[in-house]
Amino acid sequence: MKPFAYARPGSVAEAVRDVAAEPAAVFLAGGTNLVDHLKLGVARPDLVVDVRTLTSREISDLPDGGLRLGAASTNSEVAADRRVRERYPVLAEALLAGATGQLRNTATTGGNPLQRTRCVYFQDVTTACNKRDPGSGCSAVGGYTRHHAVLGVPAALPDPTAPETCTATHPSDMAVALAALDAQVQVLGPAGERTIPFADLHRLPGDDPSRDTVLEHGELITALDLPPLPAGARSAYRKVRDRASYAFALVSVAAVVTADGPGSSTVRIALGGVAHKPWRATRAEQVLRGGPLTEDAVRAAMAAELAAAQPQPGIDGGNGFKIPLLTRTVVATLRELVEATR
Amino acid sequence: MDAEITLTVDGAARTLTVDTRTTLLDALRERLGVTSPKKGCDHGQCGACTVLLDGDRALPCLALAVAHDGAEITTADGLAADGELHPVQQAFIDRDAFQCGYCTPGQVCSAVGVLAEVDRGWPSHATEDLTADPQLTHDEVAERMSGNLCRCGAYVNIVPAVQQAGGVQA
Numbered sequence: 001m002k003p004f005a006y007a008r009p010g011s012v013a014e015a016v017r018d019v020a021a022e023p024a025a026v027f028l029a030g031g032t033n034l035v036d037h038l039k040l041g042v043a044r045p046d047l048v049v050d051v052r053t054l055t056s057r058e059i060s061d062l063p064d065g066g067l068r069l070g071a072a073s074t075n076s077e078v079a080a081d082r083r084v085r086e087r088y089p090v091l092a093e094a095l096l097a098g099a100t101g102q103l104r105n106t107a108t109t110g111g112n113p114l115q116r117t118r119c120v121y122f123q124d125v126t127t128a129c130n131k132r133d134p135g136s137g138c139s140a141v142g143g144y145t146r147h148h149a150v151l152g153v154p155a156a157l158p159d160p161t162a163p164e165t166c167t168a169t170h171p172s173d174m175a176v177a178l179a180a181l182d183a184q185v186q187v188l189g190p191a192g193e194r195t196i197p198f199a200d201l202h203r204l205p206g207d208d209p210s211r212d213t214v215l216e217h218g219e220l221i222t223a224l225d226l227p228p229l230p231a232g233a234r235s236a237y238r239k240v241r242d243r244a245s246y247a248f249a250l251v252s253v254a255a256v257v258t259a260d261g262p263g264s265s266t267v268r269i270a271l272g273g274v275a276h277k278p279w280r281a282t283r284a285e286q287v288l289r290g291g292p293l294t295e296d297a298v299r300a301a302m303a304a305e306l307a308a309a310q311p312q313p314g315i316d317g318g319n320g321f322k323i324p325l326l327t328r329t330v331v332a333t334l335r336e337l338v339e340a341t342r
Numbered sequence: 343m344d345a346e347i348t349l350t351v352d353g354a355a356r357t358l359t360v361d362t363r364t365t366l367l368d369a370l371r372e373r374l375g376v377t378s379p380k381k382g383c384d385h386g387q388c389g390a391c392t393v394l395l396d397g398d399r400a401l402p403c404l405a406l407a408v409a410h411d412g413a414e415i416t417t418a419d420g421l422a423a424d425g426e427l428h429p430v431q432q433a434f435i436d437r438d439a440f441q442c443g444y445c446t447p448g449q450v451c452s453a454v455g456v457l458a459e460v461d462r463g464w465p466s467h468a469t470e471d472l473t474a475d476p477q478l479t480h481d482e483v484a485e486r487m488s489g490n491l492c493r494c495g496a497y498v499n500i501v502p503a504v505q506q507a508g509g510v511q512a
Contacts, residue, residue: 003343003362028406035404036386048362048406080465089472096466096467101399101455101466105399105400244488
């Protein structure tokens with residue numbers, strides 16, 4: 001591990017100043033992802049600024065009926081909070097579907113969404129990876145692609161030598177639920193505070209796969225705000241993985257359904273395990289708007305959403321299975337929610 | 343770069359100077375000679391190093407020692423009070439819940455954490471009704487203990503041991 005200086009400043013503002021002043025500085029919260037990446041040589045900071053005990057650990061009611069999750073609240077605490085379990089079951093279910101008890105006790109509200117978008121090649125410093133080492137190429141193209149993206153990817157076999165190629169996925173379950181809930185991200189940076197809609201926090205590789213989010217260097221998440229859901233709204237998270245526990249999603253679905261009247265619903269859908277970011281299925285949502293949530297309608301909506309999907313061939317058989325699996329998982333999740341609202 | 347820290351380990355305050363890169367696990371094992379937490383994968387995947395960190399089960403292999411100055415750590419070695427085994431330790435013996443024993447200190451600490459979490463009413467992925475208090479069923483224990491691997495495959499006895507320690511007939 002490369003040597004680094006460690007600092008625990010006296011305030012959040014000081015922590016932001018410290019990181020902003022040092023280009024090779026990083027924030028440390030629970031550390032469950034960062035410490036692993038320090039050991040692997042994937043993260044090589046000169047300065048680690050510890051904010052775990054600086055940001056709020058409170059979960060508090062907002063005047064509009066929503067909930068504010070302090071950045072230092074742990075994944076376990078948020079999943080166990082009665083208000084989250086009753087009002088935002090999709091978030092409790094997503095958190096509980098992720099990692100293990102030990103990790104959830106350590107991982108934080110601010111840190112979980114900022115775990116790296118990654119793949120096995122990103123974690124292996126002996127391989128080419130545009131995300132870890134910009135411009136070096138992408139080893140995933142035609143390699144092991146089972147956990148890789150099918151959405152937000154330009155082609156079935158993108159150019160492995162192009163500097164923009166990256167087919168890694170964002171592995172957070174929590175983030176998929178937050179995208180469906182239209183959470184708001186409270187950020188403090190060198191230029192002051194700003195609020196980012198959660199669905200806009202993460203980015204596609206674009207021309208710089210090294211950047212997972214739109215946060216500028218020195219910007220710190222201080223809280224996540226959950227807006228109130230409409231009366232009668234139902235929400236759920238469904239995760240499909242290779243083993244029953246402690247595995248990343250092959251695909252996952254977070255959904256929120258609100259009945260507008262007889263035969264008409266508003267649906268919010270976010271997909272996990274399929275893109276460089278938590279994928280809000282806005283096209284499917286548009287197709288379903290105002291109509292009945294029949295199985296045929298949901299299948300048609302998913303066909304529209306997945307029209308541009310690019311299954312990745314690979315030496316492990318590739319990940320084309322994700323496309324029908326996504327549709328079936330959305331169908332099953334919405335069926336359960338519709339039945340629950342009857 | 344070095345930093346001086348104090349850790350309370352199994353009731354005893356220990357002050358030491360660590361390189362900022364030192365994990366809490368290496369500080370315990372290599373610097374303080376506390377070898378109850380085992381180094382299995384060293385990447386948070388096996389659970390063999392599980393300890394109670396400020397009361398909650400956690401993985402010292404994924405923690406920087408310098409970030410936990412002042413922490414209170416209980417290892418499996420520190421669970422027995424006045425020579426009396428902790429109920430979880432006794433249940434592991436009663437139920438023959440280990441073979442080679444390498445993962446056992448981590449399993450025991452994790453189980454102590456699980457029982458406290460269930461007592462607090464914390465749900466898990468196996469909890470059917472998120473608004474109800476969870477029960478210590480087989481599926482609940484298996485899900486909650488999924489962060490602790492056992493290469494001998496003693497799970498079939500670990501689950502009833504955790505249930506026994508939690509006061510459930512299994």
